[in-house]
Amino acid sequence: MRDTIDFGIDLGTTNSAIAVVQDGDVFVVKNNDGWDYTPSAVWIPKPGVTNVGRSARDRIYKGNENAHAEFKQEMGLDGTVREFKTAGISLTPQQLSAEVLKSLRDDAAAQFGEPPQAAVITVPAAFRLHQNNATSEAAAIAGFGACPLVQEPTAAAFAYGFQNESAEAYWMVFDLGGGTFDAAVVSTHEGELRVLDHAGDPHLGGKLIDWAIVDRVLAPAAAEAFGLAEFTRNNPAWKLNFMRLKWAAEEAKIALSRLEKTIVMVDLDINGETETFEYTMQRGEVDRVAEPYYIRAVNLCRDALANANLNPGDIDRLLLVGGATLAPGLRALLADSKTGLGIELDHTQDPTTVVARGAAVFASTVALDRPKIRPVAGEFTVDLRFPRTTSLRTVPVAGRFESATDQDWTRFHVVLDNPEGKPPFRTPQVTLDAEGTFVTEVQVDEQTASTFSVKLVGQNGITEKVTPATVTVTHWLNEPGGAVLTNSLGLSEADKSFASILDKGTRLPATARKIFHTTVALHRTDPDAAIRIPIVEGENDRGDRNLQVGLIEIRPKDVRVDLPRGSDVEVTIEVDESRRVTVVADVPLVDEQFEADIDLSNVQAPNLEDLERELREVQERLDQLRESADKSGSQPAQARLDQLDEERRVSQAKNEVRAAANDDGAAAAADQQLREIQSELDKVEKEVKLPGRMTDLKTVLAHCRELVSRLGDADDRAELEEIERRTEQARREPDSATVNELYTRACALETVMMKRDGTLDISVFYYYRENQHKLTSPVKARALIAEGDEAIAEQDWRSLPGINSRLRRLWPADLPDPSEGGVTSHKNGRRR
Template structure:
């Protein structure tokens, strides 16, 4: 019986693989065709018949209407479905993934005689919460009886490369270019601990992008010219069948080009005119390298981003660990080895790139104990609860435990030892006496780099060995101890001003908890049924909340409170995330003595709407060009650099391609939505860079005005506040943080208002501003009367009367100019 999960599955976009840790050694579990990996393809030739793997993939060219591939990216989206025409059924990406998992589980059953209870399943590092939750749901549908832990793909790859590897004090980088996703991770082996320092990824970047480019740029135009086809666009439903055949041919030829300079394509195209037409094309490696280069460069940029966030440079990295089938391409390897355009890090391709993630998942699975129900002994039987490290880099480790038996026993007369008769020579620990409560602690010596199986010897007062459950346990010695998982994407809340405040930061070790106080910017009145405070919960790394993905909501409603909640009330928000990224979020309101749970419903996330994506693309491209024009006018070197970096990555072109493909591909729609928000966030940065001179100039003028006012009417407290504003001004001038400068400007405005009110000039300035707006007021005649009244109050220096005139004038402003409250919370003081 296994103590740990031991099985690891790489659930891939293109291919999936299963590995197992057995006796301290990891191996790939071959499928029924004796292959190391199984294509992530499902074929339904008729209702009730399901084929998975190579049999399904081989049908893609001949029967594309009844074969589904590349469904991984659409997992977690409630309305994503794939249709099998002949069978007359449709399946969700979760159900399709479950079929792939069933197939792999069946492979394990054939090798070991029974299917595994659980497996560690890998997910891309950039997968959102709804996608990881969907992966867990697929595992349940596949028949796993125990919970299946998830591990990020680059982390699993690092575990595989680091397993029993004596390299210490080194830094590695994982370069995982898969069929549909890309992940990079910076890995440390310092002090014998294998840990991921930082990662960056793209769930819409992979080998399938290259396949699509080959079809759209080479095969499609050649077929169109040869057979007189007018449209081979990805969004033309009439050409879906032809495009599918060409995509399959492109993928096969691309793989062949890893070992040859050119590959011959010969395939049959059904043009709807009866007999299929034979299409031939000679694909050159140089052409594929040219088309693939933008995707390679996007991956390199992500690697540099991960390095920068880890405060490292390429020269600090000892090895670049290659993962994923596309890394076999000579052109990609040449680019990565180039220190100028690539990374210039020594390449390590010692592991099979197609199975290394599964192997790493199995290694991690060897550290996760299988859940076992506590055995309640019958009279005369003995059971124990043991505590020991499942894996360790130490050679001597403590083991503790406690025994029990119905009716109890005089435990102080019992002894215990741990033995391993499989060793040469056999090993047995020292015997130790149990405590009066049946507890013990002793040390055992491990064989290095092996799974050490110990038998538990419980010795009664007469010196006889009595059977005990469990009879033994296994602890594995490893060179580099694997650390736990980390937060994949920052999670936090969006404040009333639209700012995203992360609570659980990206790369923080799991499990994790964070608590922070906020203050309401609106009131909740029990008598007002529409009164509510909404606190959006988001996942992502962008400063503006709208750029991140909203995953939940906290609502404080009038009907849920026992008394009124005034503006400025404290709300204490707590985030918790466990090892499997299950999230709990609670908002505690001390004034009410009540707690409010966030509603995090990830099961109803819709696929992004294609027409909406097209509109967003048009807006993005227009904004991109507008900012380009502004940069030329302002000649901001920093803004120009940010724009150049954006253009160099080719992300705007990538969005355009994904939006085009999204008509027939939910995964492309998901990727397009993510990338649009990402590009808009980069344009936000450029826009802020263009705004910073004006904001800083305004702030300088405010500070100068405050100095004059403080000199005439300021108190010691006012001088202290002005000194702090001036000090913070120096900081924002260096950091060029527009948001911080705007907040500081708000503080300067508050100080100006306070000082102007003190010397009577505030009402005067407000009156002059309202006078300028009198013709736009709702009752211009009444406004003119009030202005005359205000002139009289101003001339007589009657400040209370002027204040009253201002109040009545303000009431005549159009509703949209009178100001409105905020709905939410913010940091800071009440």
């Protein structure tokens, strides 16, 4: 009977596989076809008949409408289904994935006599919460119990490293699969295998390369050969032909991993007649088409390295994972230190099954959830606590015995015995305490599984029957680290910025909290008022560039007193090992807690009109920023724009938007790509605005110097000197993040000095006056501005704070607060 899960599943876009750890080694479970992997395809020709794998995949590319594949990218999208017309049913991506999981489970049952109770299932590192949730749902539908999830590059690292003899090393996993790309920086240190950082794209993989070959090579050639108009993928009239071309592109790509050229032959349906399209494809053509995708993957690797504070030269090996890494063109690019990474390539593991093998390695560290065994008369049970796997040679074992009758446990002792050990090992006799518990240590053999019999001996010297009767500990050179958070979680603030609370890569389970302040007042007399706190997931600086996964709402009926603007709200985010998320907002003023509504089952694919509008906005913004970057001469801005061009990001987004008309997976991919492009353009915009921000900084510093010279103390002078020193450095080495930080510090110092001088209220008023067109009530604004002008004319300084307070209520919540500095007018900065 197994104590640990032991089975690992790579649930892939194109192919899936299951592996198992047995007697300290890892094996791939073959399917009925004798293959190490099963195509992730489902064919339902009639009610009650379901086929998974090779036969289903073959039907798809013959145009059978009762077969489907590549549904992984649609996981977690509410309302997305695939139809099986003859069978008269529709299945969600989760249900389709469950059929693949059932097939793998049946393969394991055929080999081991019973289906596995649970398995560790892999997910892309860049999968969102709703996609992870959908994967767990698919496992439950397939009949599995609780299935831990592990990231695909992490699993691959486990497969490479669990018996690797490198005492201390850095590796990078390069995982280019059928539909996703993941990169992970991994370290082995003191017997632990840890993921230091990861980056990825859940919509970058071999599937995109296949479609690019179709769109840029095969389809244009076929259109020219047969004189076809509007022969494009988004034209429903040519759907069957494009599926056949997609199949041919995939087969040709695989063949060109071994050959310099191959002949593509496809039967196309042209005006009701079957015509054979023939094309000789060269390896160089595939490399040219695939190059932008390769470059995108390399740049993501560089991001992961930078986040881990490492360079390519620090990495010992680049571990290749995924069928797409078999391409010679990709391997040559990766090996080049200029265009690629220049890290030594390691392809000693089968790239198509290494993720499943690594998942099994991790599975062997996870105990099965078993019901508690109750002892029967004359027998004993023991609840044991020990590490199932370890990188140590000596490990603790603790336990507590139970009996159906009362016992004087101090009359018993326990011995753990491994006569097969090298050398044989036996613990000393350990007397139980009054509660029937014990603690001892065992020595395990290196790089193998050591099994110890549990012997309970009574006062009369009789060895009692005990369940379970053995303890098995497997020794590895590198112990897998625990699960980590896939993407950062936090809030989208009123000014659209993203405030991370739990950062990507945090070990699970994890809890973190931060204090925020409300930007609007909540009056109990206003039933339509609300404070809304969006919970978002992602890594982009702007909250609305990330994915909203939940919402906290506070309404007047929920509080006993009015909440003034600026009230404290403490937000706590908790994520358990199964990635279940709980978010609570605590409002101390009313002593109330509000829990976020986290609905991961209601994420929908964006509609085509929204995507097309976003694409137009991206194209217009890109053109404007190109012009601005040229005028400003900003090299960092130009470098970012060049990288977008090099990766063909906008062109790829256009293709996905076109395909989104008939493909929810493409719609999700387009949505994410457009968000990422917008986020990159945000950074370009910051770089373009950097010279102007430097000018603003110099202006504020000049004012600070004048104020500090009159009013400052030693601490103020030290702060000013530090800001000026770093400003001079920033002038020589411009960096938008540094300049913004210095500007914020300078504004804070200026505000403190102006409060001390009594001129802050004057400056704030003039800022409101200059920006009164932004105030929400023009009539009230004009009256307050007139009142302020009169107060200044009469030097009635005491009235200004009240006037500013009333103006502040008319100030939009999503704009910076003038009273906090940095946006104040310096007109009449001193009292007259």
